[in-house]
Structures are given as structure tokens and as C-alpha cells.
Amino acid sequence: MIPAEVWVMFLGYTVPMVFSPGPGNTVLATAGGRFGLRGTLPFWVGFEVANVALCLLYGLGLGRALQGVPALLHVLRWSSVAYLLHLAWSFVRSTRAPSTEDAEPERLGFVEGLLAVALNPKIHSMILVMFSQFLRPELGMLAQTAQLTGAFLVVCVACHFPWIYGGKLILGRFRSERALRIQGWTFGACMVAVAAYVAVA
Numbered sequence: 001m002i003p004a005e006v007w008v009m010f011l012g013y014t015v016p017m018v019f020s021p022g023p024g025n026t027v028l029a030t031a032g033g034r035f036g037l038r039g040t041l042p043f044w045v046g047f048e049v050a051n052v053a054l055c056l057l058y059g060l061g062l063g064r065a066l067q068g069v070p071a072l073l074h075v076l077r078w079s080s081v082a083y084l085l086h087l088a089w090s091f092v093r094s095t096r097a098p099s100t101e102d103a104e105p106e107r108l109g110f111v112e113g114l115l116a117v118a119l120n121p122k123i124h125s126m127i128l129v130m131f132s133q134f135l136r137p138e139l140g141m142l143a144q145t146a147q148l149t150g151a152f153l154v155v156c157v158a159c160h161f162p163w164i165y166g167g168k169l170i171l172g173r174f175r176s177e178r179a180l181r182i183q184g185w186t187f188g189a190c191m192v193a194v195a196a197y198v199a200v201a
Contacts, residue, residue: 002147010134014152017126019159023084024116024123031108032164033171039107040164046113051156052149054117054124059131059145083119084195092188
């Protein structure tokens with residue numbers, strides 16, 4: 001069993017890291033504003049499934065293997081830049097007038113949620129540091145990995161919900177064509193800025 005003081009440190013580390021602004025939370029907020037809670041659910045589920053998958057992979061030893069192959073970190077970085085630019089283009093493209101009155105902008109689905117996490121260097125490094133700091137070699141690794149993964153999922157759901165709901169409350173009020181165009185260009189520019197930061201960081 002993981003000691004109570006480790007859980008306190010775990011929460012002190014994960015809550016600020018997960019809740020802080022970043023490409024994932026930006027996309028969650030934008031999706032919440034565009035599609036509401038129900039429309040964002042497939043993307044959100046994919047997002048959290050990918051978080052759990054990364055926790056299990058890193059917790060069971062993949063992190064140590066990746067540390068020995070620095071080239072993989074460069075592949076991850078440039079894949080992330082490409083994906084962020086793809087998201088930026090998607091936001092800008094969504095500002096175009098739909099072909100029919102009833103058409104809706106293309107929603108982000110389960111696969112996009114998986115990719116948003118899989119190609120996010122912040123999440124990779126956060127989970128890698130989490131397991132390197134909070135796993136105790138003298139305790140059972142499998143049990144610890146399961147406990148930390150479950151706790152991380154709870155933190156993620158609790159911290160990501162306000163971004164989605166906040167996006168729904170704030171951005172959802174602005175539904176005119178002009179407001180949607182401003183949103184698309186603004187969030188597209190945010191994605192380009194984040195991609196530039198990832199590229200040079």
C-alpha cells in the first residue's frame with residue numbers, strides 16, 4: 001500500500017500539472033464550447049483512455065527504455081508539432097460557412113482524443129516524472145502502478161471537467177457566425193503558438 005504522505009505529494013504534483021493550461025486543456029475547452037458536454041464526450045473518453053494507457057506503459061517500465069533512446073523524444077516532439085498544426089488548421093477550417101444550414105462543424109472524436117495525449121510531450125514528461133518520483137522499489141510495482149494510474153485518472157477527470165464545462169458556459173454563449181469565426185482563429189493561433197513553443201523548447 002502506498003503511504004499517505006506519498007499520496008499528499010502525488011496530489012500536490014498532479015493537480016497543478018493536469019489543471020494548468022496546455023494544448024490538451026485548450027482543445028477540451030474549445031470542444032466544450034462548440035459541442036457541449038455530450039458532444040465532447042467521445043473526445044474526452046479517448047483523452048482519458050490514452051492517459052491510462054500511458055500510465056500503464058510508463059509505470060511498467062517503458063519510461064526507462066525510452067530514456068535510453070533520446071531519438072524517440074525528438075520523434076515525439078515533431079509529431080506533436082505536426083499534430084498541433086493540424087488542430088490549428090481544423091479550428092481555422094471550422095470558421096468557414098457550412099455548405100447547408102443544418103451542417104455542423106466536424107466534431108473531435110475518440111481517436112482525436114487518443115492522439116491529443118499520445119502526441120503531447122507535456123503529458124509524456126508529466127507521467128514519466130510522476131512514476132519516477134512516486135514508485136517505491138520496495139513495494140509491489142504492479143499494485144503501485146495500478147493505484148497511481150487509478151488516482152491519476154480521478155485527478156484527470158476532476159481537472160478536465162471544469163475546462164470542458166467552462167468552455168461550454170463561456171464559449172457556448174457566442175454562437176453567431178462572427179463569434180465562431182473569432183473563436184476558430186483565436187484557438188487556431190493558440191495551437192500555432194503552442195506548436196512553436198514545443199518546437200523550440
